[in-house]
Amino acid sequence: MVSTVQAGITPEEFRDIANQIEKEVGRIIVGQKEVVRHVLISIIAGGHVLLEGVPGLGKTVLVRTIAEVLELRFSRIQFTPDLMPADIVGTNILLEDPHGGRQFRFQPGPVFANLLLADEINRATPKTQSALLEAMQERTVTVANQTYRVERPFFVLATQNPIDMEGTYPLPEAQLDRFFFKLNVGFPKEDELMEILGRTTSGDRPILSKITDGQKILAMGELARLMVVSPDVQNYAARLVLSTHPESETAPPITKQYVRFGSSPRGAQALMLAAKIVALMDELEPRYNVSFDDIKAVAHEALRHRLILNFEGEAEGVTTDTVIDEILKVVPLYKDGRKA
């Protein structure tokens, strides 16, 4: 059993660090607080994030800013159709030594970083996209039968553009499932936009402080896993995930009508882990247990990319968020049917 001492961080420190990171990122990123928070949650949980939004919303800036604040090694790959897997994972190159001898040496690709920004990930071919699969899941890279371990912490923050779909390759379900969260980056509000204009068109650019490092982030992740979850809450999370499956008995009508495939167990894991971090990060009501509200707070982010709509759903313009909203509405908090 891991104690808080073993985790190397206390809940109070956790909250403090998380709070500071959010504030520091907020110095660059205007608005998008939810996105920032969810990216942070993902990072603490050790998961990857898929950011979806139209160009120019600051997705790349956000990732870069986080990398700066967290004192992590950052690399960026701009995905294009001609991008090759070797461009991501690296390749063996033939080197000639001074004695005229030749040997292959592995040249690590950009994937060997703590924070990898995979910009416009859906523009690369599936072959290239899949090059990320092993790194994302196993934290290893295999080149020419040689496996290389990716440094921890390792996070992939991928972005994709929901419009301008011509010449894109939608991410396969298996790869989508490997993303801890999928975040929709929305357009800023009027005041936020004005603030963006003020910040970005003036000469001053704030210098960001390093709040923490990768080790602390890992410790925060460890502490989050120690959070207490009652069986009721755990059961609620399980029932939510089950309700995304059209063949499930507990599935609401909307699921049965519009969903082809529901969330994988990995979705439930993401849901629970994220909820634990949400509970720990709660500044207004610091807690040491997970509540139903914590689960609800991350349900969309954890599940939306794990649901696959059927033709009818897509034809009628139903989104996975709509389905999740309905599921949250109809699934009772307790197994006996009691609601809030």
Add this chain to the structure above:
Amino acid sequence: MPTLEKEHDIKERRIIDQQISADDYKKLIQRLKRVESRMRLQELVWFLPFAFVAGGLIALAAAIYSRITPSLTLEQVLVFGGAVLLIAVGSTIAFAIFRPRNILDTARRADLALGMKQRVSTAIEGYNTPKKLGYVALGERQFNDAKNILENSKANKALPLKIHKKVGLVALLLIPLLGLALFLPNDNASIAKDNEALGQQVEKEAKALDDLKNKIKDEAKKYQLSENDPKLKELLKEIDQAKKDLDDNKLNRDQALASLEKAQQELSKLSAQQQNQAQKAAFESLARDFRSIESTKPAGDALSQQNDPNRFDKAASELEKLADNVDKLKNDPAQAKALADSLEKNAKNFEKSNPDLSDKLNKAAQSLQQNNLQQNPAAAQQAIKDLAKDISQAGKDQQFQDQLQQAQSQLQKSQQAIGQAGQRSQSSTTSKAGQKGDDFGKNGDQSDSLGQAGDPTNGGDSQEFLDPTAKNGQNPNQGSSPGQQQGKGQGQGQSPGQGAGKGQNQGQGDGGTGDSNDQTDAQGQGSGSGQSGNGNGSNPNGSQGKGAGKGAVDRVYQKPTSRNTTGTRETVNGKNGDGPNSTQNINAGDATGSAQVPYTDVINDYSQSASQSLDKNYVPLTLKDIIKQYFDDLQKRS
């Protein structure tokens, strides 16, 4: 491995116990119990209007049902509705107060109600099953967090006592609705009340018939009547059938009365009432005559014992002894002659009522004639024995007839009781005028005359009557009609104290409906039944007379009065007269007196009322035709 796991569990338990004291846990539970009390109270307040509405709706349905069908009385609706309301409210209170609640369930509810984000339920589960929740690492912090937030929670504020507004409104609306449904005049409730009374009466009468049957059986044994006697069997069968019919038609007056009527008709086939009466009188005469003769005195004495059920057998036995000692009579011609004369005389008395016995008496008389007795004493002996046997048999027949009369009397009583059961409440709600019940058939003796109206007290003015032939004090049938007659008479008593008799007197006034705006018409209807009215009257010519009669007046004879008003019904019991009963024939003079109301003025109303009464009320079938004929005759004359 299980051992290792167990050890691990124990270790975790120890850690938790070190981190969280049992006292702290108790305090948490106590605090939770206080929240639970508040929750129960909140629940009670919330659900009470629901309970009231549920109970009230059922009560309202019952009240409406009682208005649609005559099945429930007001009292029954009140009791039922009250009980339902009490049960609904009581069970809600009991449910809220005593419903067992698991402490973890309470914690869950408290978490939701007080916005504690599952802190308390997690703390309780974590404390009790630390391994399941991985409670060791952050358990202490979590528990203290839960304890603090529960202590700082304001349950009274977070759990306000509220009622469901819509349901509360419905509950408020129900109160006047219930009041209206219950207490607005309801004819069906009155009918239901009557039906209830009728049902009880029918039940009572069925029991009375059952008792009667048992009594008859007992008496049959006592009188040594054979149970296989066809007449007795028929009698018992009819009583049984009547009882069964009553049991089957508890709430149907017409059917019950029809059953009783049918039983009566069946019994009347078995009845030989007149012969029985005549036979009784003949036996009394025979007993007197036997007692006057020395040799038959024991038999006469035996016959005279009216209360002895075996008197006939004893008399027969005495006569057999006489037959065995016929030589005594042979040696005492004077006594034999006296006996022969007596037997001959009594044979005439039995001629109609019991021809067989009359024949035996005649034969015995002949055998006792001097010559016959001397020549053939054996024949005399045999004739006396035959006579004894017939007397014994006649006694049994008479006892059967007595039983039959009892049964008929019981059926008659049952008919009357059922016919009147439940009528009272209807009258009281619909009649106003007519408090004066006209009493016909007043005090008097048990004479056979029927239908002579009299005054409840001697010399009083009697009420109006309908008999067109009967004028004041001139009813030719007054007090002198043998047999059964129906008649109405009016006697203006001028000689107080004369000719009063004692008897059973029952007068029952039946308040009719009347128009309260018309005082002259508001006479009401009355019905009286009584026996043996005794009336005094004087005719205009100066002759005075006394009449004694037995009156029986049904409501159809009563004066119709104004309708559609309410009134009360009175029961007037006749009074016993002071003087002895006497009967005197009156030679009535010309009818020069005047009736109080010319019958032509009222005949139509009376006829209509009678017709309605015949339809509504029970009137024996045999009397219906008489009544109809009566009014038809009057109509023709007018």
